[in-house]
Amino acid sequence: MSETQRTFKKLCLIGCGLIGGSVALALKSTRQIEHVVGLDIHLDSLHIALERGVIDEIGTSLKSALWQADLVVLATPISETVAILEEISKFETQLAQEAIITDVAGIKANVVDAAAELFTHAVFIGGHPMAGSEKSGVSAANALLLENAVYVLTPSVKTPQDRLHELTKLLQATGARVKWLSPHLHDRVVAAISHVPHVIAALLVNQVQKRASTEPLYVELAAGGFRDITRIASSDPKLWRDTSLENHREIIPLLDEWIEQISSLKQLIEQREAAQIESLFANARTFRDALPVKSTGAIRAVFSLMVIVPDIPGLIGRIATLLGESSISIRNIGILESREGDDGQLLLQFDTADFADRAEDILRKHNYQVIAQQ
């Protein structure tokens, strides 16, 4: 750790769910956080957070949890964030002198504007990790969620530079790529790359659901294409209700543009304008194919191995243990073929080429037949 990196003695985590839990686990892994006290409206979440080592202590009240805290992370639903900031502001003198308060909400302008009015001593810096999942709750929290992910901070001109740098360095130590943005620009961009895609995914699923109630083939035939474009439709409906309403100023013009685009494509199809239809798809392909491939972000790199295994019960567990003993994290395991008596094909997927290469070596040493996948 470099000399300029600050150690935080007490992190107060408010909202011990998917993102709060992941951020706390990632921060703890940097060893720059000494103690975490957690608060949540659900006692179950707090017990799971304690068991999983997300927090070290369950807070008994907001006042005592904030006492001498030098870092506060607010990771509650968007609709609760401003009200909780108001509560925190009542106890800001309880905080340690150089405390930093930050949040993780997916919309920034409303939170940052509210915080600017609320705090006189404590420093608030808005935050938003550009990583997540369709799952919710602390059980789904993942210490590696921030690795390589963009983490947006939205400082204002009044934000003290030393605190901004301290928070930036702390987050960078988790592997996150910190980016400073104005709250309004953040809200504009995430509306297009996150909020509208969630709306579209839900509409696609609902369109199929309407038909599936009378024709089961809609479900039976749904394959990779439908799955890939609709994964995020499994996200928390309340989160996306709040997001749609809170960021309406940015979302509505994008939906207007969608309506125009859909009707113009509809016309092209009706008029059989083959060249223009092809050019629309070609344009999308060119842009998407040029997006950088990285271990997180829009185009996720996945490194896969196929292992040919005899159909022996317990073998998957043995392979997972073998790789786990060498600290190799497996992202996904899938059985591709396992008819009785036949060899099975086990598909293993990893987040890094290093994990995949080391897994291949280890499995070969243990006499497994391994085929690296492109």
Ligand SMILES: NC(=O)c1ccc[n+]([C@@H]2O[C@H](COP(=O)([O-])OP(=O)(O)OC[C@H]3O[C@@H](n4cnc5c(N)ncnc54)[C@H](O)[C@@H]3O)[C@@H](O)[C@H]2O)c1
């Ligand atoms: N889900 C994602 O992919 C994602 C990604 C980045 C940021 N975010 C942001 O993270 C925040 C939390 O989302 P999540 O997905 O972790 O949700 P979550 O449901 O997993 O976690 C929220 C937690 O807050 C608790 N909570 C609710 N009201 C509370 C209150 N008044 N006081 C204390 N605790 C309270 C809940 O019990 C829950 O444990 C949201 O603001 C969201 O915009 C989500």
Ligand SMILES: O=C(O)C(=O)C[C@]1(C(=O)O)C=C[C@H](O)C=C1
């Ligand atoms: O990967 C997912 O499941 C997500 O939805 C993550 C995702 C997104 O990319 O839209 C969702 C909400 C945000 O606040 C940040 C990231």
